[in-house]
Amino acid sequence: MNNMKLSEILKQDIRYKEALNACMNCGICTSVCPAAEFSDYDPRILLNIVQTEDDAELEKLLKSDFIWLCGQCMSCKTRCPRNNVPGLMINVLRRYSQELGYFTESKRGRQQYALNKVLNGNILGEGYCIVPESVKPDLHPEQGPVWEWIYRNLPEFYDRMGANLHKPGAGVLRKIDDKDLDEIRRIFEETGAMELQDAINKFSEQKAEDLGYDDMNQYFVDIFKGNV
Ligand code: SF4
Numbered sequence: 001m002n003n004m005k006l007s008e009i010l011k012q013d014i015r016y017k018e019a020l021n022a023c024m025n026c027g028i029c030t031s032v033c034p035a036a037e038f039s040d041y042d043p044r045i046l047l048n049i050v051q052t053e054d055d056a057e058l059e060k061l062l063k064s065d066f067i068w069l070c071g072q073c074m075s076c077k078t079r080c081p082r083n084n085v086p087g088l089m090i091n092v093l094r095r096y097s098q099e100l101g102y103f104t105e106s107k108r109g110r111q112q113y114a115l116n117k118v119l120n121g122n123i124l125g126e127g128y129c130i131v132p133e134s135v136k137p138d139l140h141p142e143q144g145p146v147w148e149w150i151y152r153n154l155p156e157f158y159d160r161m162g163a164n165l166h167k168p169g170a171g172v173l174r175k176i177d178d179k180d181l182d183e184i185r186r187i188f189e190e191t192g193a194m195e196l197q198d199a200i201n202k203f204s205e206q207k208a209e210d211l212g213y214d215d216m217n218q219y220f221v222d223i224f225k226g227n228v
């Protein structure tokens with residue numbers, strides 16, 4: 001992959017073909033894109049850069065915050081008169097930003113480490129994207145004081161709500177069988193998600209070291225809180 005042009009590397013992803021036919025820069029996608037409304041993100045600019053196939057510009061894009069601002073709502077898909085899908089191209093760019101380690105060059109990109117650790121950790125360990133224990137009050141002040149109380153009383157609270165938190169049998173947040181967790185792990189392995197996770201961890205450890213961290217937990221907390 002090292003000798004390939006970046007534009008050619010991106011085209012290896014099957015989603016590239018569906019995401020870009022030929023963009024005529026009309027800006028309809030930008031007019032419906034919620035991320036463009038509330039940030040500097042712009043799907044029209046995104047596809048314009050991609051279709052130039054200029055490697056220097058593409059590398060800048062992969063190292064920027066820009067590609068992490070899309071919310072994946074796919075409103076752009078329904079409106080583009082050329083059947084382009086900027087939101088899908090974002091997935092291609094994010095994948096290679098992770099695979100090549102460029103994500104560590106931007107603040108929002110570095111958040112991949114925290115997301116990967118929490119969400120994929122939960123999925124592989126518990127079978128759920130979110131488990132209550134992972135919503136730690138000190139990392140989630142937006143949850144407010146009621147959540148702090150719930151967090152201190154998780155088993156009693158979930159029992160009272162009729163859930164089946166981490167227990168065998170049926171019900172909300174029940175314990176997922178080991179054989180099902182093995183299946184999830186195999187899906188991660190077969191689809192390349194495990195490899196991508198390893199790449200995110202490897203490049204994040206390098207970045208943390210470059211920034212002077214000797215404790216990955218502290219790096220995680222600082223990223224989570226938006227300090228780094
Ligand atoms: S992606 Fe589609 S809607 Fe957006 S600028 Fe290009 S042609 Fe227009």
Ligand code: SF4
Nearest residue numbers: 033070071074076087
């Ligand atoms: S998927 Fe992304 S680029 Fe498309 S409209 Fe939604 S936020 Fe914008």
